Amino acid sequence: MPDTPRGLTRLAFGADYNPEQWPENVWREDMALMREAGVTMVSVGIFSWALLEPEPGAHDFGWLDRLLDLLHENGVRADLGTPTVCPPAWFYREHPEALPVTREGVRLSFGSRGAICHNSPAYRAAAADITERLARRYADHPALALWHVHNEYGVPVSACYCDTCAAAFRVWLGERYGSVDAVNEAWGTAFWGQRYGGLDQIDPPRLTPTACNPAQQLDYRRFADAAMRGNFVRERDILHRLAPGVPVTTNFMTALSQCDSVDYWAWGREVDLVTNDHYLITDGRRTHVNLAMAADLTRSVAGGRPWLLLEHSTSGVNWQPRNPAKAPGQMARNSLAHVARGSEGAMFFQWRQSRRGAEKFHSAMVPHAGTDSRVWREVVELGADIGALADVRGTRTEADVAVVWDWQSWWAQNLEWRPSEDHDPRERADTAYEALYDRHLTVDFAAPEADLSAYPLVVVPALYLATREAGDNLRAYVENGGTLVVSYFSGIVDEHDAVHDGPHPGALRDVLGLTVEEFSPLLPGQAVRLAPAPGAAAAAELGGDVWTEFVVPRGAEAVWEYADGLVAGRPAVTRHRLGRGTAWYVSTRLDAAGLDAVLDLACADAGVARRTGLPRDVEVVRRAGDSGRYVFAINHTAADAEVPLEGAGTELLGGGRVDGPLAVPAGAVRIVRLDG
Incomplete structure (x- = not known):
């Protein structure tokens, strides 16, 4: 199956287009504005089920026929949605059992979006029916470039706890484990007398008086993710059968914590083209770093192949506590940063800013202010820039190092009753990524059991759940010459959230060359000092907080030791030479400067040089x-910068020749095609 939108010869530039919100006389105006902006593709029909099927079995495709014809006449391709994220009101009147039930036993109501029990037979049948009707009608339409199934699976509801789901969960457990005895063993039901005599006795992990069985909760996350993915595959297979040659996608949200219920490693194997939605989280951090992280993660989910940014914002969003506008030029920097990291274009939500509904204050390509506005002028300028980059299509982003990332480990880590609620695995991942970003290194992400041999340096910021296979994989990586950096509280449990036999860190103790006798989390406000170990290469004293451990070297050498606290005199940061490689372990939460000091030594082991001559926040x-x-050189600062180039070339956005350092003005983007 093709993995690029059919008939699209340039980078994708456009937005979610919801013309059903406007009278048809506005559509002609939209077409003229799309031509002015250089729009090449729009996403349509995503929330249109109630219009396509206003009554059970009664269909109206006339408006969509006219819309797709109009797009084709104006040279705009269509990313056509199956509208299965929002069944109509009549459907829920007939099938109230298709509304999801929360863990607390509350059935949610119609009136928002994504209110779906993914195990409902009625929903599955209705979704398959509308998908098949769309495929039969539009498979050969000349505007059709891409199928867009559903919308942002897992947002806002990923798991339902109704009786239908309970029955489906029992079937899933039977297929996964084969017997109730195997379930009892995997879940450790001997604890607290939870043993089951048959699969029919098992319910979803609904609200319990105190902490619910963590292995049961973890399996339910897997089951709920598999149910959503099964519905996607069901629609995808209909589209493949009836519209061969047209790729099928669904929009991911890879790096947003709001969508941590989806295992995108598994989903990435099911779509023809990986697409992603990304929105800046304006909480005071450097938003362009999280953007780069999301783009790198999406490219990694795509297996390194090009992917597509299907949604981001022209300016402010509407769903955060505070929603600032983007600064002048920031829209272009955001868009082109995604392209630099592998996206085959830049799409927005949405084309024309809504006047009604929950997202009316979310920015758009055509804002409430109309075309006499800063946003529109920047949209037109960006469209021209995107149009100049057609030759970039199909090329791949070059990465320097890797970070291990695992959604299922996070599911397990974030359950109740862990040693410290102050340990946030996502914070460690963000901090590790930011440290590598500030060294001007491009990052690939990898699953714990993936082939890591291409990377001289691999960072494991938080891997609480690590299978034996993952441990063996990381050990083989180091033995064969790799350099590994592992953060605390990693390798602790297996896939069932059972603590590995023997001392911590379980699956990783051999590769790290140490054991951990005991965790010693710190209280709020407490901190520890780390002093260089005698004879070690470390030079400066470091500081840690949140977490400490009683580390016992078993072949590893101490590079920093704890200078105070309960663990004073114990190793804090260690280095283990194993085979032809080296494994580092950091047993406390270091700040950015401390982590950078450790990475200095680890990068020296890996032969990864710090890129000099590049200012902070100038992205290359x-x-x-x-x-x-x-x-791609992107200047996120307020000062002009110069970027060294490894040869001469042509600057694509300006058309001039470059031979020597590349001048990148404050807030600007420069893209050079190198000679040769």
């Missing part, structure tokens, strides 16, 4: 392929 990323080699 490379793409390469049959059409050439490209350097």
Whole structure:
């Protein structure tokens, strides 16, 4: 199956288009504005089930026929949605059991979006029916470029706890484990007398008086994710059968914590083209770093292949506590940063800003202010820039190092009754990524059991759940010459949230060359000092907080020791030479400066040089392929900068020749196609 939108010869530029919110005389105006902006593709029909099927079995495709014809006449491709994220009101009147039930036993109501029990037979049948009707009608429409199934699976509801789901969960357990005895063993039901005599006795992990069985909760997360994915596959297979040659996708939200219920490693194997939605989280942090992280993670889910940014915002959003506008030029920097890291275009939510509904204050390509506005002028300028980058299509982003990332480990980590609620695995991942970003290194993400041999350095910021296979994989990586950096509270439990036999860190103790006798989390406000170990390469004293451990070297050497606290005199940061490689372990939460000091030594082991001559927040990323080699330089600062180039080339946004350092003005983006 193709993995690029059918008939699209340039980078995708456009937005979610919801013309059903407007009278048809506005559509002609939209077409003229799309041509002015350089729009190449729009997403349509995503929330249109109630219009396509206003009554059970009564269908109205006339408006969609006219819309797709109009798009084709104006040279705009269509990413056509199956509208299965929002069944109509009549459907819920007939099938109230299809509304999801919360863990607390409350059945949610119609009136928002995504209110779906993914195990409902009625929902599955209705979703398959509308999908098949769309496929039969539009498979050969000349505007059709891409199928867009559902919308943002897992947002806002991923798991339902109704009786239908309970029955489906029992079937899933039977298929996964084969017998109730195997379930009892995996879940450790001997604890608290939870043993089951048959699968029919098992319910979802509904609200309990105190902490619910963690292994049961973990399996339910897997089951709920598999149910959503099964519904996607069901629609995808209909589209593949009836519209061969048109790729099928669904929009991911890879790096947003609001969508941590989805295991995107599994989902990435099911779509023809990986697409992603990304919105800036304006909580005071450097938003462009999280953007880069999301783009790198999405590219990694795509297996390194090009992917597509299907949604982001032209300016402010509407769903955060505070929603500031983007600064002048920030829209272009955001969009082109995604392209630098592998996206085959930049799409927005949405085309025309809504006048009604929950998202009326969410920015759009055509804002409430109309075309005499800063946003529109920047949209038109960005469209021209995107249009100049057609040759970048199909090239791949070049990465330097890898970070291990695992959604299922996070599911387990974030359950109740862990040693410290102050340990946030996502914070460690963000901090590790930011440290590598500030070294001007481009990151691939990898699953714990993936092939890591291409990377000289691999960072494991938080891997509480690590299978034996993952441990063996990381050990083989180091033995074969890799350099590994592992953060605390990693390798502790297996896939059933059972503590590995023997001392901590379980699956990782051999590769790290140490054991941990005991965790010693710190109280709020407490901190520890780390002093260089005698004879070690470390030079400066470091500081840690949140977490400490009683570390016992078993082949590893101490590089920093705890200088105070309950663990004073114990190793804090260790280095283990194993085979042809090296494994580092950090047993406390270091700040950015401390982590950078450890990475200095680990990068020296890995032969990864710090890129000098690049100011902080000047981003340099490379793409390469049959059409050439490209350097993207993005200046997120208020000062002009220079970027060294490894040769001469042509600047694509300005058309001038470059031979020597590349001048990148404050807030600007420069893209060079290198000669040769």
